[in-house]
Amino acid sequence: MTRARLWLLLPFGALALVVLLVPLPFAPAPVTRELTVVARQFAFEPPVLRVNRGDRVRLTLEASDVVHGLHVDEYGVDARVEPGIARRVEFVADRAGKFRYRCSVSCGPLHPFMTGELVVSPNLPFVRAVGLTLVVLAATLVSLRRLPPGGAPGTT
Amino acid sequence: MTERPTRTAGRTRGEIVALAALVVILVGFPAGVLLYQFVVRPAVADVRTIDLLARVPETGGITPETIKVAAGEPVRLRVSVPDVTHGIAIGPGLALDLGHVDPGQVKEVRVTFERPGRYTVYCNVWCSPNHWRMRSTILVYDPARPDAALPSDAPDPVIESLAARHVDLDAPHEAPAVPARPFASERGARVVDRLGPALPADLARPEWRRRHSPAQAWARLVAAGLARDEAWDAVAHLWVGALDGARLEAVATLFRKNCAACHGESGDGRGPGAAALAAQGIGQHGGAAAPKKPAAFTRAGSMLGGTSELYYAKVRRGGMGTGMPSWGPVLTRDETWMLVDYLWTLQFRPARAPRV
Numbered sequence: 001m002t003r004a005r006l007w008l009l010l011p012f013g014a015l016a017l018v019v020l021l022v023p024l025p026f027a028p029a030p031v032t033r034e035l036t037v038v039a040r041q042f043a044f045e046p047p048v049l050r051v052n053r054g055d056r057v058r059l060t061l062e063a064s065d066v067v068h069g070l071h072v073d074e075y076g077v078d079a080r081v082e083p084g085i086a087r088r089v090e091f092v093a094d095r096a097g098k099f100r101y102r103c104s105v106s107c108g109p110l111h112p113f114m115t116g117e118l119v120v121s122p123n124l125p126f127v128r129a130v131g132l133t134l135v136v137l138a139a140t141l142v143s144l145r146r147l148p149p150g151g152a153p154g155t156t
Numbered sequence: 157m158t159e160r161p162t163r164t165a166g167r168t169r170g171e172i173v174a175l176a177a178l179v180v181i182l183v184g185f186p187a188g189v190l191l192y193q194f195v196v197r198p199a200v201a202d203v204r205t206i207d208l209l210a211r212v213p214e215t216g217g218i219t220p221e222t223i224k225v226a227a228g229e230p231v232r233l234r235v236s237v238p239d240v241t242h243g244i245a246i247g248p249g250l251a252l253d254l255g256h257v258d259p260g261q262v263k264e265v266r267v268t269f270e271r272p273g274r275y276t277v278y279c280n281v282w283c284s285p286n287h288w289r290m291r292s293t294i295l296v297y298d299p300a301r302p303d304a305a306l307p308s309d310a311p312d313p314v315i316e317s318l319a320a321r322h323v324d325l326d327a328p329h330e331a332p333a334v335p336a337r338p339f340a341s342e343r344g345a346r347v348v349d350r351l352g353p354a355l356p357a358d359l360a361r362p363e364w365r366r367r368h369s370p371a372q373a374w375a376r377l378v379a380a381g382l383a384r385d386e387a388w389d390a391v392a393h394l395w396v397g398a399l400d401g402a403r404l405e406a407v408a409t410l411f412r413k414n415c416a417a418c419h420g421e422s423g424d425g426r427g428p429g430a431a432a433l434a435a436q437g438i439g440q441h442g443g444a445a446a447p448k449k450p451a452a453f454t455r456a457g458s459m460l461g462g463t464s465e466l467y468y469a470k471v472r473r474g475g476m477g478t479g480m481p482s483w484g485p486v487l488t489r490d491e492t493w494m495l496v497d498y499l500w501t502l503q504f505r506p507a508r509a510p511r512v
Contacts (some may be wrong), residue, residue: 062428063428064428064431064432065282065284065428065432066240066241066281066282066283066284067240067241067256067281067283080241080256082243082281082282082417083281083282083417083427083428083429084282084412084416084417084418084420084421084427084428084429085412085413085416085421086421105241105258106240106241106258106259106260107240107241108239108240
């Protein structure tokens with residue numbers, strides 16, 4: 001890459017940083033997510049829960065055969081659920097990452113393998129993503145543009 | 157002269173010692189354990205210990221199946237489970253619930269059965285499609301008269317009276333009319349207040365209401381000149397009046413623990429147990445296409461055509477060729493009436509049923 005192109009792309013890099021870091025006029029509203037998890041021997045349905053950071057997660061926990069539990073690693077959530085008696089569990093997903101959740105009540109021979117995954121994505125607001133895409137698009141177009149013959153000043 | 161090892165019956169002393177050690181380990185150790193469990197511990201312990209092993213019925217249920225205890229004799233019950241979580245309780249009328257017993261856990265309770273009778277150890281947590289078979293019996297005899305008949309064997313007057321009137325507990329009881337709009341028992345209270353003495357005298361009597369269905373009461377009110385919707389509201393008010401406050405909370409817990417697995421928490425008949433029973437073909441008879449499902453207490457047609465005493469008898473007798481167990485050996489008569497009143501609450505005032 002020539003130095004001219006580099007100079008050309010610099011403003012786009014700065015713009016991308018602005019798009020990523022500038023405080024938005026509106027706060028990213030945390031959503032309340034109503035999710036139902038059905039525990040049976042030896043799986044959770046659904047096996048993966050996807051939420052965004054900051055969301056309030058309202059789980060309705062049901063068991064379909066024997067007593068099961070739900071323990072979410074690092075979230076300190078632990079509840080047991082009896083067949084027929086739905087349990088409500090509520091927590092705020094304040095840490096991003098993938099967290100294993102597992103059955104916490106010995107429910108049979110394959111109990112240790114009864115796990116699921118809570119995926120907490122960093123809550124990148126949609127606008128930032130759109131802005132960043134536009135900046136990258138513009139930068140691509142500019143950098144692909146043919147340079148004038150003889151090159152810009154400062155190039156060899 | 158060289159010294160030779162002492163020989164006894166052709167063996168050296170070392171061999172004898174080794175043999176003795178082997179006998180001690182192979183015979184003495186198990187014998188010692190059994191001796192402790194069956195001789196030493198009963199002799200040393202202040203009270204008799206009864207070990208109950210609770211497993212899903214497919215692998216044996218609650219053992220021992222029958223336990224004999226003298227009235228007034230304190231005993232210690234130790235419950236352990238090897239497979240999945242069970243809930244162990246003893247009824248009727250003892251308010252003895254050990255709660256969840258998890259695999260690997262041992263729960264102990266010291267209990268004295270004061271009155272002779274037949275008590276039932278049962279599981280109150282859905283644990284298998286055969287969960288409802290999981291019971292064992294404690295026979296509490298009068299130490300003065302060990303051979304006397306147990307008092308709880310006396311027949312139930314309500315069920316006897318139904319039998320005397322040739323009421324078929326299993327006959328369909330569809331109501332001839334059902335309400336066109338949701339019930340409002342609060343509105344019904346105002347209707348009943350307004351009627352005052354004009355309310356048919358029968359309807360004010362709890363005994364009459366137990367013997368008659370809401371549909372019959374409704375017909376009486378309509379005949380007395382009430383509008384159809386108003387009559388249903390009044391019936392709703394009259395039928396749910398019995399339960400409130402702490403009693404409602406207690407019976408809701410009873411329902412959740414023992415009934416909700418099949419009949420659903422809201423009484424809609426769609427609990428997870430219902431699916432498990434259907435998958436096993438339990439409740440399927442005589443070439444029927446589909447198994448008989450658990451009753452839906454929220455359904456107006458079948459519910460409004462039945463009487464409280466009919467439901468009382470059904471709950472206590474159970475059967476119906478389905479997975480419905482007989483609750484007579486588990487619940488007191490009073491608890492059964494409360495449960496029937498709760499069924500009316502599910503029908504007439506679903507929003508009032510307490511939630512977790």
